[in-house]
Amino acid sequence: MVFNSLQFVWFFLIVYGLYRILPHRGQNWLLLVASYYFYAAWDYRFVALLAASTIVDYTCGRVLASMMSQPRRRAVMWISIGFNLTLLGFFKYFNFFAANLQTLFAAIGWHLDFVTLRVLLPIGISFYTFVTMSYVIDVYRRQIQPTRNFVDFAVFVAYFPHLVAGPILRATALLPQISHPRRISREQIRHGLWLIAWGFFQKIFVADNLAPLASHVFAADAHPAGVNVLLGTYAFAFQIYGDFAGYSNIARGTSKLMGIELIENFRFPYLVITPQAFWRNWHISLSTWLRDYLYIPLGGSRGSAWNTRRNLMLTMALGGLWHGAAWTFILWGLYQGLLLVLYRPFEPAFAALGRAGRAAAWVLMFHLTCYGWLIFRASSLRQLGELTQSLFTRFALGSIDVTTLLTPLLMYTTPLLAIHLLEARADDVLVVPRLRIGLRYSIYAATLYLIFLFGNFGGADFIYFQF
Amino acid sequence: MRARRALLFLAIVAIQFVGFEAALRTWGHSEAAPAFQALFVPDPIVGYRLRPNARTRFATAEFDTEIGINAQGVRDDRDIGPKPADERRIVVLGDSLVLSVQVDLRQTFCKLLEARLNRANEARSGRPIHYRVINAGVQGYGPVEEMFFFREIARAFEPDLVIETIFVGNDAEDAVAAAPRLKGSSRSVAESASESLISRVRRIVRHSMVLQVLRLRVVSVTDRFSHWLSPPEPPLQSYAATPAPRIAEGLQISRDCVRGIAQDAEAVSAPTIVMLMPARFQVDDADYGRLKQIVEAAGGTLVRDGATARFDEALAPLGLARFDALPALRAAPPGPDVFFQQTVHLTPRGHEIVADALEQFLRRQGF
Numbered sequence: 001m002v003f004n005s006l007q008f009v010w011f012f013l014i015v016y017g018l019y020r021i022l023p024h025r026g027q028n029w030l031l032l033v034a035s036y037y038f039y040a041a042w043d044y045r046f047v048a049l050l051a052a053s054t055i056v057d058y059t060c061g062r063v064l065a066s067m068m069s070q071p072r073r074r075a076v077m078w079i080s081i082g083f084n085l086t087l088l089g090f091f092k093y094f095n096f097f098a099a100n101l102q103t104l105f106a107a108i109g110w111h112l113d114f115v116t117l118r119v120l121l122p123i124g125i126s127f128y129t130f131v132t133m134s135y136v137i138d139v140y141r142r143q144i145q146p147t148r149n150f151v152d153f154a155v156f157v158a159y160f161p162h163l164v165a166g167p168i169l170r171a172t173a174l175l176p177q178i179s180h181p182r183r184i185s186r187e188q189i190r191h192g193l194w195l196i197a198w199g200f201f202q203k204i205f206v207a208d209n210l211a212p213l214a215s216h217v218f219a220a221d222a223h224p225a226g227v228n229v230l231l232g233t234y235a236f237a238f239q240i241y242g243d244f245a246g247y248s249n250i251a252r253g254t255s256k257l258m259g260i261e262l263i264e265n266f267r268f269p270y271l272v273i274t275p276q277a278f279w280r281n282w283h284i285s286l287s288t289w290l291r292d293y294l295y296i297p298l299g300g301s302r303g304s305a306w307n308t309r310r311n312l313m314l315t316m317a318l319g320g321l322w323h324g325a326a327w328t329f330i331l332w333g334l335y336q337g338l339l340l341v342l343y344r345p346f347e348p349a350f351a352a353l354g355r356a357g358r359a360a361a362w363v364l365m366f367h368l369t370c371y372g373w374l375i376f377r378a379s380s381l382r383q384l385g386e387l388t389q390s391l392f393t394r395f396a397l398g399s400i401d402v403t404t405l406l407t408p409l410l411m412y413t414t415p416l417l418a419i420h421l422l423e424a425r426a427d428d429v430l431v432v433p434r435l436r437i438g439l440r441y442s443i444y445a446a447t448l449y450l451i452f453l454f455g456n457f458g459g460a461d462f463i464y465f466q467f
Numbered sequence: 468m469r470a471r472r473a474l475l476f477l478a479i480v481a482i483q484f485v486g487f488e489a490a491l492r493t494w495g496h497s498e499a500a501p502a503f504q505a506l507f508v509p510d511p512i513v514g515y516r517l518r519p520n521a522r523t524r525f526a527t528a529e530f531d532t533e534i535g536i537n538a539q540g541v542r543d544d545r546d547i548g549p550k551p552a553d554e555r556r557i558v559v560l561g562d563s564l565v566l567s568v569q570v571d572l573r574q575t576f577c578k579l580l581e582a583r584l585n586r587a588n589e590a591r592s593g594r595p596i597h598y599r600v601i602n603a604g605v606q607g608y609g610p611v612e613e614m615f616f617f618r619e620i621a622r623a624f625e626p627d628l629v630i631e632t633i634f635v636g637n638d639a640e641d642a643v644a645a646a647p648r649l650k651g652s653s654r655s656v657a658e659s660a661s662e663s664l665i666s667r668v669r670r671i672v673r674h675s676m677v678l679q680v681l682r683l684r685v686v687s688v689t690d691r692f693s694h695w696l697s698p699p700e701p702p703l704q705s706y707a708a709t710p711a712p713r714i715a716e717g718l719q720i721s722r723d724c725v726r727g728i729a730q731d732a733e734a735v736s737a738p739t740i741v742m743l744m745p746a747r748f749q750v751d752d753a754d755y756g757r758l759k760q761i762v763e764a765a766g767g768t769l770v771r772d773g774a775t776a777r778f779d780e781a782l783a784p785l786g787l788a789r790f791d792a793l794p795a796l797r798a799a800p801p802g803p804d805v806f807f808q809q810t811v812h813l814t815p816r817g818h819e820i821v822a823d824a825l826e827q828f829l830r831r832q833g834f
Contacts, residue, residue: 436477449484449487452680454679
């Protein structure tokens, strides 16, 4: 059940109608049942995994609370981490590693005859395993008290707005909102409705309309000229942003309507001028997770310069691998790590940039980000090589594809960028509902017109579901 | 306060409506555009037909064409008067695949066939016989409308040969949908004239591009809703391994209509042949792979040439010559696409291939 489906609209209307009339405890039970139904709508067989992850981590949390011995506490934490990483490793990476091992041994003449398992990827597994791991680690670190209430904990893990594509929530932010009675303010409803509309705009108007443009350039048998590779990569950059930010906004909006605040996951990431700022504004819940549970435990920037570089590269490579079992994702992670490493010595210089310098830095950063998306979107390392070669050796402005690439790209990104700039100027992703009434209503109406007149209602899945 | 805000919002919606309407009329060329819709005129017998002497421009990302309808209501740049003694006329009936608004008139397979026949005749015998191939295709027609159109309008063109073009992709479904017309349940002129509130609203909607698009959205949502209430039927039923019963019904209606056309043509001493036109995915492997997945995901099985075989079998008892355009399109050497990517229609190259194959077929058949 995707957000952009009629099935979800009915599901949410029914759940929300009941939610508004139930008392607090009843609301939590409703959220639990609805969340499991929401998850089962994809594949009921994987509900057991979600339940197992919930039970194991709830139990680990309770055990940690009752233990004083540090070595034992550490052992319990590693049991939880081990369990979650095993789930993730088996369901997400088994096929990848088995295939690569086979290729590796074949290269030295050993033909291994693996039992071929067609392991299906349970939707959202990368998200909920990270959620539950962070909970146990936070309890181990004594940053939070484990909850006694199993229903509250199960809702925290399975809460349907964030279950399958994030944001990756922390217990500190979400559990108290689940445990305590909620009051829904008029402002939450207003902001929630705007976030839902804007999320649909980003998904249906921007992402789903740009998807064919990117597919056109990244098709296996396409041999586009460099300038069209660039346009196709721009299209993918806005497609993936619209898709993922759209999902996050719909998740935040529906959650606001229920009186629960989810964290911001995106803050105009394409308007930044440094790689560091990009990761502070892109998929914020993942980048902060990687920072708090991987980069800092590895030593962060506390050691030598080399250690910092190693920690950055390792964190980003694993961040890339988190996105999927493919070499292009790992390469993308390493590329992002490299950008961060290369940027560090220039940090003071970037801070001192004037207006023109900042503009140049923005152009550079946007294109470096786009090249990252080229790595990310390429179907193989071979295609990546071909497209890169085309980009740098066959870049003829004369071969620009105006009709099928440039015009639709401008049409579908201009309204998004206009709102993006408005938000960035106010440094507030919720600036639209706070605008004066005439302008606000104009934006509301235009957003609805653009969705209904030009939106792609094909009901395509969200890209991040596959991660 | 609330009422004032609601009024303000409505005013903004209305102002933007005008803006979007103007923008769509200026830049948004589509079949929903009033300019394109103005090509059609209601007809009490057939339902609708091309408006005599209509002119419009139709442009999308893939093509940009000028469309002209002659005084008789078919796509042509010349009127059709009494047949001169040295003229042989071929009337090609069909739907949008014959009308072909995606290409210029000279690029349609009808005009290409006309040119080939005239050239070949001139080279062979030098006799002063002129061939005229009349494009009598109308967007959205199925076998039922084509039969009525021939009976009411095209028969008067004095054909020497009639080619009934069957689009195997949807003509069985179209025939079922138009079947009530066969029983004479079409609305009378008087009924059409008396306008109800609904028809007034419909007319307003038809004249606004914004409302046309919104109407399509509403239809799509209600369709999905009805699919949600009952399990959705796999798409492309004409190609299904086990199609819905209505496909057999559609094939039978199609056969009856083709028989009707052949009888009417025979009455003016014109033989009839049937041309089977394939869908794009029958030629395009990538398109086939994509649709196969969609049909399988919906629980069906797609038989790639299933509809062609079904129509061939259904029309065989009529004893009419049948020309299948599929082998020629499929055998086309590598080159530009034979179908457009965003529509199911032939590109100029596709029209060339069909015209060549059709000319050879007519020659083989001794027409």
